[in-house]
Amino acid sequence: MATDGAIGVFDSGIGGLTVVRSLMDRLPFEDIVYFGDTARVPYGIKSVATIRRFAGEIARFLMQRDVKMLIVACNTMAAVADDVVRECAGEVPVIDVIDAGARAAVAGSRSRRVGVIGTPTTINSNAYAERIHALDRGVRVYSAACPLFVPLVEEGWLDHPVARMTAREYLKPVLAEEVDTLVLGCTHYPLLKPLLQRVVGRRVGLVDSATTTAELAADELRRQGLAREAGKPAHRFYVTDVPLRFEAIGERFLGRSLGTVEKVDWAVD
Amino acid sequence: MATDGAIGVFDSGIGGLTVVRSLMDRLPFEDIVYFGDTARVPYGIKSVATIRRFAGEIARFLMQRDVKMLIVACNTMAAVADDVVRECAGEVPVIDVIDAGARAAVAGSRSRRVGVIGTPTTINSNAYAERIHALDRGVRVYSAACPLFVPLVEEGWLDHPVARMTAREYLKPVLAEEVDTLVLGCTHYPLLKPLLQRVVGRRVGLVDSATTTAELAADELRRQGLAREAGKPAHRFYVTDVPLRFEAIGERFLGRSLGTVEKVDWAVD
Numbered sequence: 097m098a099t100d101g102a103i104g105v106f107d108s109g110i111g112g113l114t115v116v117r118s119l120m121d122r123l124p125f126e127d128i129v130y131f132g133d134t135a136r137v138p139y140g141i142k143s144v145a146t147i148r149r150f151a152g153e154i155a156r157f158l159m160q161r162d163v164k165m166l167i168v169a170c171n172t173m174a175a176v177a178d179d180v181v182r183e184c185a186g187e188v189p190v191i192d193v194i195d196a197g198a199r200a201a202v203a204g205s206r207s208r209r210v211g212v213i214g215t216p217t218t219i220n221s222n223a224y225a226e227r228i229h230a231l232d233r234g235v236r237v238y239s240a241a242c243p244l245f246v247p248l249v250e251e252g253w254l255d256h257p258v259a260r261m262t263a264r265e266y267l268k269p270v271l272a273e274e275v276d277t278l279v280l281g282c283t284h285y286p287l288l289k290p291l292l293q294r295v296v297g298r299r300v301g302l303v304d305s306a307t308t309t310a311e312l313a314a315d316e317l318r319r320q321g322l323a324r325e326a327g328k329p330a331h332r333f334y335v336t337d338v339p340l341r342f343e344a345i346g347e348r349f350l351g352r353s354l355g356t357v358e359k360v361d362w363a364v365d
Numbered sequence: 366m367a368t369d370g371a372i373g374v375f376d377s378g379i380g381g382l383t384v385v386r387s388l389m390d391r392l393p394f395e396d397i398v399y400f401g402d403t404a405r406v407p408y409g410i411k412s413v414a415t416i417r418r419f420a421g422e423i424a425r426f427l428m429q430r431d432v433k434m435l436i437v438a439c440n441t442m443a444a445v446a447d448d449v450v451r452e453c454a455g456e457v458p459v460i461d462v463i464d465a466g467a468r469a470a471v472a473g474s475r476s477r478r479v480g481v482i483g484t485p486t487t488i489n490s491n492a493y494a495e496r497i498h499a500l501d502r503g504v505r506v507y508s509a510a511c512p513l514f515v516p517l518v519e520e521g522w523l524d525h526p527v528a529r530m531t532a533r534e535y536l537k538p539v540l541a542e543e544v545d546t547l548v549l550g551c552t553h554y555p556l557l558k559p560l561l562q563r564v565v566g567r568r569v570g571l572v573d574s575a576t577t578t579a580e581l582a583a584d585e586l587r588r589q590g591l592a593r594e595a596g597k598p599a600h601r602f603y604v605t606d607v608p609l610r611f612e613a614i615g616e617r618f619l620g621r622s623l624g625t626v627e628k629v630d631w632a633v634d
Binding site for chain 2: 134135136137138141142143146243244246247248250251253257258261262265337338
């Protein structure tokens, strides 16, 4: 391994592009290979055995593309298939969104009362609470599943009265616990950040797992002497299907033009 | 073929259970075999080639189970794979939700101004407008995609202020066209029927494709001498994955207990 490998980032769909966006901002010289399993999204409703199999397939695909780091930019895979990915990765460092979010929450909370929001699968997996407690057993974690946030983001209703009303309803029980930190435990949620900040108020800090993952990746690359300090980066995007509105939604997530997207066929169904 | 075959009903997920519910009410003596491709749902975001392949696989699976009629209870498959299903079915009659909805809309509209709502894929396919125009070229069709309705139904917010506000927003442009009939072009939408009726007002008739499909099935069975007039029916349910909250959501759709659900493995990914 050397500084010239790419960072491999993967997700069940396009949500992980929010992580890519943060990586591009934080590590502007690094090559990035993104894999989004758009043909089989959403993973959240699939069985654990199926998700673990898919995670292994994707990790192996990226390992064949000269990566120096793997980033699991999918809360569902990070929750139930972390060990599968690490086994495929061998010596290559692996970072995941849950780990990054848990670390940032523990570091950022003064009251040691932390809220976590995510999809039903992520929340039911209890993965954030477990990782937070592995870092600090004294932190109280209050969770809420927010199943409508992903469709609201994909609809583009980022600052819509419906999104505000939905957020107020979902967050009410968590806010009642007087948390001072709220982890956005889903890669779609960074797009709702301004709205969510208004709903939770200024006294609650939002932990956005896209920026915290990019931060952790930067630390890890530097620590292992793998960071690239100059050069024009290459960004490649692989998907398993090119769905309706893919480009429009993808570019909203990435905050810029997607460039070339390659469709791979080995996982079409 | 004889009166003792089952009615085969299929959908990409569990939405088609609203059609099964209407069939149980309308045809209480008929055996029903349901197939829900829960491992690969939602189809709406997949490519047409993929959807056609899946539709063929499912139709062949049901044809091996002694069916006397096939019902495509999935708007996405009905829109893009109707011919594939009919080819697999051979002599067995095929009915689909789009055909049933289009016929009921044309029969029910006096002003000949019809609204159609559905998922983005169904609306973009233009299938309802085409089928309505094949029956009556003079009917004006006004469509609106309602991507948040499916997640709202699955969240169980059937009479929630968020659902009301969302419905008002989605329906505003269609209602402005002074339609007298609104086709609910998605198998999830019958659960929103009371709320939608309040939003559109009493002067607009709702065409619910679950009940219209059951009606069309009953007519067709009678016409072909295939109807069963007595006996205790058997209801079988096949799915390709058993996702989180499957039973709770399934029973809400079906309006009764699901009974035995069998998981088949040939389409797990």
